[in-house]
Amino acid sequence: MKRGKLIIGMISSITVLAGLLTVARASTAQQAPSATFKSGVDLVRVSAVVRDRKGRFVGDLSARDFTVLDGGETRPIAEFRHELTGVSVALLFDVSGSMQGRLTVAREAGTHVLSWLEPRDEASVFTFDTRLDEVEPFTEGLHVLPDRLSSLKPFGATSLHDAIAATARRTAEREGRHRAVVVLTDGNDNWSQLKPTDVSAIASAIDVPVYIVGLVPAIDNPSTNVATVTPERSALAGPLTDLAVWTGGHAFLVSTPAERSVAARQIVDELRQQYLIAFEASGVPGWHSVAVHARDKNLVVRARSGYFAGQSRPTSQ
Numbered sequence: 001m002k003r004g005k006l007i008i009g010m011i012s013s014i015t016v017l018a019g020l021l022t023v024a025r026a027s028t029a030q031q032a033p034s035a036t037f038k039s040g041v042d043l044v045r046v047s048a049v050v051r052d053r054k055g056r057f058v059g060d061l062s063a064r065d066f067t068v069l070d071g072g073e074t075r076p077i078a079e080f081r082h083e084l085t086g087v088s089v090a091l092l093f094d095v096s097g098s099m100q101g102r103l104t105v106a107r108e109a110g111t112h113v114l115s116w117l118e119p120r121d122e123a124s125v126f127t128f129d130t131r132l133d134e135v136e137p138f139t140e141g142l143h144v145l146p147d148r149l150s151s152l153k154p155f156g157a158t159s160l161h162d163a164i165a166a167t168a169r170r171t172a173e174r175e176g177r178h179r180a181v182v183v184l185t186d187g188n189d190n191w192s193q194l195k196p197t198d199v200s201a202i203a204s205a206i207d208v209p210v211y212i213v214g215l216v217p218a219i220d221n222p223s224t225n226v227a228t229v230t231p232e233r234s235a236l237a238g239p240l241t242d243l244a245v246w247t248g249g250h251a252f253l254v255s256t257p258a259e260r261s262v263a264a265r266q267i268v269d270e271l272r273q274q275y276l277i278a279f280e281a282s283g284v285p286g287w288h289s290v291a292v293h294a295r296d297k298n299l300v301v302r303a304r305s306g307y308f309a310g311q312s313r314p315t316s317q
Helices: 012-020 103-115 160-172 196-205 239-246 257-272
Strands: 043-052 066-070 073-075 077-081 087-094 122-128 132-140 178-185 210-215 250-254 275-280 286-294 299-303 306-309
Touching: 043 066, 043 077, 043 286, 043 306, 066 077, 066 275, 087 103, 087 160, 087 257, 103 122, 103 178, 103 210, 103 257, 122 160, 132 160, 160 178, 160 196, 178 257, 196 210, 196 239, 196 306, 210 239, 210 257, 239 250, 250 257, 286 299
Parallel strands: 087 122, 087 178, 178 210, 210 250
Antiparallel strands: 043 275, 043 299, 066 073, 066 286, 077 275, 122 132, 286 306
């Protein structure tokens, strides 16, 4: 794959989506975004992770253990798989000016993720400030970060939301694997055209979970005793956390080496435990909310929040 810099703000499809895609919060009714659609697809595939009330993975379920709601209506499960060929992870490093002094810990966190991958798994490395740069294409058995990442100097504004959307599109091309985007950032964004709700719509529509690893000092981590910010004022709270949850991913705030290691392992473990559930798409074009539940009320399911009927993803003409 040809390496090079992609000017995120100039990509026409992203520009169109910025104005058209709107996803309501999970607690409110969702409005269907206006978009141009390709030819229809028959099945919607949803990756789901299941845990019990103690947080332990549940990996021995069958299709009959799940219910799928499409816009509140029950849909029969047409396809069900648990074992796939491997994991495909896109590591997305924030190298903007606000990451000054934090790239070392970002590299450490990224290395932790790679260390949990198996030879059959693959990973890619992207960086961004106001532009997205593919540093390493998807490569099987990647366990060491590219040397180039060690010489980068944080600089410029931050297009965090745009970078996540563009990277999710790249990751969606990795068929037949447990896929995810892992974002290593301080959570600041001052240049994106897309809002977090726009990005969650894009990533949800193509079934790519987004995991956000917030690299913050202890004083900016509301979970620590020395924190000087409340959860509501954290850069990783609110919209960014919602973005991760809506896509079926998760957001972490990490301040210590141990926390970075635990987050990395949890991400890879979750990807290996994904169930792939497919159901017939609605015949009504546009955005549809999706909810996946376990019949056992003691189990908790995490999956993406919706899909676009009539196509695999939004597009521009």
